[in-house]
């Protein structure tokens with residue numbers, strides 16, 4: 001089976017010489033929910049930005065659905081960055097229209113049912129939304145595209161623990177099983193139940209990439225316990 005994402009020897013050095021990724025090689029198949037786990041500054045956002053075609057690696061190559069990352073792959077990837085893509089003056093309904101105009105694969109019906117599920121009012125101004133409500137909106141926008149690969153950068157950082165459960169349920173409910181989702185987070189215990197695979201990234205290098213079931217069987221540990229061990 002062809003890999004959905006293939007990263008070969010990716011390194012990224014920022015201006016000033018800061019190394020964010022070092023020789024990262026990995027592949028991801030279709031139909032999976034993958035946790036990209038790491039502490040602050042470990043390189044999660046950098047990896048996602050490169051896969052989304054928003055940043056060039058210093059070395060190495062990345063392919064999505066067999067194509068080098070570029071204009072064609074941007075159409076296949078829906079990225080929710082850790083900073084909102086919407087403007088404060090917009091109403092929730094304007095944000096939906098904006099995405100609809102911008103992305104040919106945006107599904108307004110899916111967006112409407114997600115808004116309802118997320119208890120977002122289309123008439124509310126984006127500037128008046130709480131951090132958690134804004135995250136719900138960004139997630140709605142990202143998941144309402146019919147993409148092959150979704151990448152969600154810290155989608156639940158701002159929501160309270162009760163709402164986190166609801167958001168995870170939304171991800172599982174609205175996710176198209178032919179696609180894959182990569183979710184970056186350090187809130188491992190809250191979210192591990194939805195992962196099929198996890199990638200541990202530490203100081204810009206892959207410390208572990210395995211199926212959740214394998215980790216539980218091989219190590220007899222939850223992903224959260226494993227995370228604490230790897231990053232101790």
Ligand SMILES: Nc1ncnc2c1ncn2[C@@H]1O[C@H](COP(=O)(O)OP(=O)(O)OP(=O)(O)O)[C@@H](O)[C@H]1O
Nearest residue numbers: 014015018020038039040041042043044045046047
């Ligand atoms: N634009 C930039 N210029 C210089 N250094 C950067 C830039 N963006 C990120 N870095 C550095 O690269 C490293 C990796 O950052 P990155 O944002 O990818 O980590 P992260 O795992 O997403 O962190 P967090 O969980 O805090 O969001 C960090 O040391 C960070 O300071």
